[in-house]
Amino acid sequence: AQSVTQLDSHVSVSEGTPVLLRCNYSSSYSPSLFWYVQHPNKGLQLLLKYTSAATLVKGINGFEAEFKKSETSFHLTKPSAHMSDAAEYFCVVSDPRGGGGADGLTFGKGTHLIIQP
Amino acid sequence: SQTIHQWPATLVQPVGSPLSLECTVEGTSNPNLYWYRQAAGRGLQLLFYSVGIGQISSEVPQNLSASRPQDRQFILSSKKLLLSDSGFYLCAWSVGTGEAEQYFGPGTRLTVT
Numbered sequence: 371a372q373s374v375t376q377l378d379s380h381v382s383v384s385e386g387t388p389v390l391l392r393c394n395y396s397s398s399y400s401p402s403l404f405w406y407v408q409h410p411n412k413g414l415q416l417l418l419k420y421t422s423a424a425t426l427v428k429g430i431n432g433f434e435a436e437f438k439k440s441e442t443s444f445h446l447t448k449p450s451a452h453m454s455d456a457a458e459y460f461c462v463v464s465d466p467r468g469g470g471g472a473d474g475l476t477f478g479k480g481t482h483l484i485i486q487p
Numbered sequence: 488s489q490t491i492h493q494w495p496a497t498l499v500q501p502v503g504s505p506l507s508l509e510c511t512v513e514g515t516s517n518p519n520l521y522w523y524r525q526a527a528g529r530g531l532q533l534l535f536y537s538v539g540i541g542q543i544s545s546e547v548p549q550n551l552s553a554s555r556p557q558d559r560q561f562i563l564s565s566k567k568l569l570l571s572d573s574g575f576y577l578c579a580w581s582v583g584t585g586e587a588e589q590y591f592g593p594g595t596r597l598t599v600t
Contacts, residue, residue, distance in 0.1 A: 401565070404588055413493075413577055413591035414531075460531070464587075479530040 372397040374463045376478035382472070384486045389448040391481045393461035398440060402464040403444045405435055408480075409457045417459075420444065456485045489514035493578050493592040501600055506551075506565040508595050510578030513559065518580040520561040521589060522553055526573040537561060573599045 377392040395401065402421045404412040418429025425437040435446045444461060461478040490513045500506060512518050522534040533546045535553035543553050550569060554562045561578060575596050578590040 406591075411575070411594065411596060413593045414579075416588050416590065420587055475533075477531045 372401065372463055372478050373477050374461050374478040376459075376461050376481045378480070378481050380482045380484065382484040382486060383451050385453055386450050387482040389451045389483065391446040391459050391461075391483065393444045393478060394442055394447065395444060395461075395463045397463060403435075403437060404464065405429065405433070405444075405446050405456050406461065406462060407431075407458045411425070414460065417446070418447065451483075451485050453485050453487065456483055458482050489580075491578060491580055491588065491590060491592040493576075493595050495595060496593065497596045499598045499600060500568050502570055503506070505565045506563070506568050506572070506597070507561040508576055508578075508597075510561040510563075510592055511548060511559055512561075512580045515559070515580065515582060516557060519587075521579040521581075522561065522563050523579065524576040525577060525594075527574070529589055531577070554590075568599045572593050573597055 373396045375394045381391060383389055400422055405417040406421050407417050408414045415434050418427045418435055420427045420437045426434060428434045433446055433448045435444050437444050446459060458480045460480050463476050492511050494509055501529055519536060519538050521536045523531045524534055525531050534551060535543055535545055537543050537555045540555050543555060551563060551565050563576060565572065575594050577594045578592040581587040581589045
């Protein structure tokens with residue numbers, strides 16, 4: 371079975387400082403990994419995707435994530451936070467053989483990112 | 488380009504009333520379609536998914552049902568709403584399997600009173 375753990379339910383940073391949202395996964399295979407962002411009362415938007423190519427993945431809005439197999443982690447980072455980054459972020463693992471839902475997707479519970487002015 | 492529509496955007500319904508939420512996708516053929524529910528302060532719960540017309544798989548037992556009458560149309564229904572059905576309902580689509588990312592609609596906020 372596969373699983374994904376977002377280590378922080380809430381993260382608060384000041385505008386202009388770095389952002390780190392942590393995600394650990396468990397999978398018996400080589401999964402694909404995603405980060406999604408959800409602004410209040412909106413749908414989820416894909417930030418970035420890892421599919422066994424480069425381990426450092428660049429996404430939209432200045433976000434990037436690094437796949438570390440030895441640590442089973444896929445942490446999301448951004449060098450400088452903007453007020454518009456305030457949202458809910460979801461880490462997702464995908465492996466059709468891993469026992470998740472449709473297409474083997476398993477969602478984390480989300481991390482609420484708060485940006486202080 | 489592909490787009491996904493959901494309506495209505497918001498809905499307030501009394502307990503025991505019926506429900507019909509609609510989702511349509513444009514710009515792609517034979518997509519996989521999904522219904523999720525997001526309750527307040529909780530993550531996403533997959534309710535139904537469909538890999539083709541008339542093919543529906545249910546992930547959790549509940550008083551909701553789903554139908555796919557056309558290739559790019561996915562409908563979520565209930566005959567009698569419960570208070571616990573309140574939440575934010577999201578439709579999503581994907582193409583292929585495994586590594587395929589899902590693309591989400593804008594969502595419907597349902598409040599059952």
